[in-house]
Amino acid sequence: MTPPVGFVIELDRHTRVIDGGRALLGGFPTRLLRLTPRARRLLVGRTLPVRDAAGALLADRLLECGLAHPVAASLPTPPDSRYTVVVPVRDRPRQLDRLLRSIGADRPVIVVDDASRDPAAVAAVTAEHGARLITLAANVGPAGARNAGLRLVTTPYVVFADSDTVLDPETVPTLLRHFADPRVAMAVPRITGLPTGATTWIERYENARSSLDLGAHPAAVRPGTPVSWASSACVVARVDALGQGFDESMRVGEDVDLCWRLVDAGLRVRYEPAVRAAHEHRVRPGDWLLRKAVYGTGAHPLALRHPEFIAPAVFAPWSITFAAALLVQRRWSVPVAGAVLGVVTVRITRKLDGTTHPYRLAARLTANGAVAALSQTSALLTRHWWPLTAVGCTASRRVRRAAAVAALADIALEYRRDRAPLDPLTYGVARRLDDLAYGAGVWLSALKGRSTAALRPRVVRSSGPVPVSGKAAAGARPTTRH
Known part of the structure; x- marks a missing residue:
């Protein structure tokens, strides 16, 4: 196709x-x-x-x-673009009312009440907007609630929208254009912060760096890439591609699991930041930290289902040597790291044989790889492995130096990129709390599952660009792959 x-x-x-x-x-x-x-x-x-x-x-x-x-704006709309909106909800009548207003009354909507404590309030809002209400006797979680609605959908497409989101008028129509590609199974918008009137430092930080915001650039959602997963806060999907839908045994990470299953089946998931869905972020410190930790607890369940995708970092063998040489902080560290980069540059140059300025291109690629290796190492020290880092800091001056450099460099680089409306100190504190809470969730899930699978980096053998023949344009398949 x-x-x-x-x-x-x-x-x-x-x-x-x-x-x-x-x-x-x-x-x-x-x-x-x-x-x-x-x-x-x-x-x-x-x-x-x-x-x-x-x-x-x-x-x-x-x-x-x-x-x-x-280019979403240039794509044709599918011939049959009918869709049904499925909204899982537990209480939150005010947020539900706001979402249904943004959807409008001209589309079929199924509200799935996931055992609310006040079902009458949810029923009243649903009736006011003319939506269909499904009431579950027991709380099954977002995955189960979405599936309950999915089983009743008769249109070619389904839109899953969480009750604490608001949809822009162009969000769904634009996402539907991506289905002109017959291999696309799901498309998602950018998730941005919903103005709530609060001006706390947490809200400002989340508006700049929400866990759900995947950035300003379009991407294919695939493990091992900058956009490796997509949130189910707002999703447009082809019903016939979803099968049984979400894994109902997962209370968190079910959206990541669905993305990876679709990709593993040879289908595509598109991230389209040209359109947005606004999400009401948590702004109270306790709720915010708990949510970050809950996100982390999805690591072990995902490791059981997708062991090849869950690694907190992915290194080539040379990048491990490069990072390790710098971490030991010896006199020979910089010369050894430089030698590693030199060897990698030569190897990549050979793969670029026949191009103009191969050494220049190879040097650029090697530099990008070095930055990526250091960035992932910093993330391990300050986010995924921080309990080990904390223990190491009590016994080693070198570990303390490495942790301090990693934390400060991360804050400096990310603060510039995020352009958060916070002073650097407040941003730095929020960044570290974010990492500590998420990392704690990852470790909690690993200890509960008695497995380190979600904590182990993955080593890949490729060390440079993969040469591929361009004869596909003439009807032939690529002839070279290393």
Whole structure:
């Protein structure tokens, strides 16, 4: 199944056009795509309008490699774009009323009351908006509530919307355009903060760095990439692709599990930040910290179902050596780390043989890999492994230095990127509390499950871009992959 005629894609912002348009470099993992003369003619600047079978094959390949993304505004609407909104709710009548107002009265809505303590209030709001109400006798959690609604959906598409969200008018129509690609099973918008009138430091931090906000750039949702999962706070999905829906045994992480199951089945999940759903973030310290910890407790259940995807960090063998050399803080640390980078640069250069300025490209890729290795190491020290770091700090001056550098560097880099409306000190405190709470949840789940699977990094063997033939545009499959 390939994108139809009329489909338009645009190269990812990180995809580099090199050698005068004869090759593309980028994607996740990084790879080199050499383009045939016919393939080059299909590109219009950094976009590819699908006009024929060759264009469809090339577009499908670029999407699969993460080198490009659909241009949502240019995509056709599916012929049958009917959808039903399913809203799981437990109490929260005020939030439910707000959400149903944003949806409007011209769409079928199923409200699933997940054993509210005050079911009459939920029923009254549901009736006021003309929605269908399903009442569950026992609390089954968000996954079970969504599935109860999904079983009653008769339209081709379903929209799952949590009761504490508000939908913009263009959110669902824009997401539906992504289903012009027959391999797309689910599409999600950007989740932003809903103004509540409160001005606490937690709300300002969450508005800049919510766990649900996946950033300002479109992406394929795939494990091992910058957007490795998507929240179920707002989801548009093809009903026939969902099967039995969410895993009802999971009270947290069920959205991550669904994304990974769909991807594992060869389907696509798209993240589209051009449209948004506003989410009412928790702003009280206790609620906020508890929610972060709860997110962390999903780690072990996910490790049982997706052991290959759950690793808190992914390293190439060289990046482990590079990071370890710097962590031991010896006189030879910097020379050894530099030597490692030099060897990796040479190896990548060989894979880029035939391109213009291969050493320059290799040096850039090696530098990006080094930054990624240090960033992941810092995250391990301050987030996923912080209990071990705390113990190490009591016994080792080197561990204390490494932890301090990791924490401060992380705050400096992320503060600049997030542009949070907070002073650096408050932002830094919030950032560390965020990490401590999440890490505590991960460790709690690991101890409860008696497994370290969710705490162990994964080592991959590739150390550079993967060369791939560009003959897909002419109807052939890629011929080289290492």
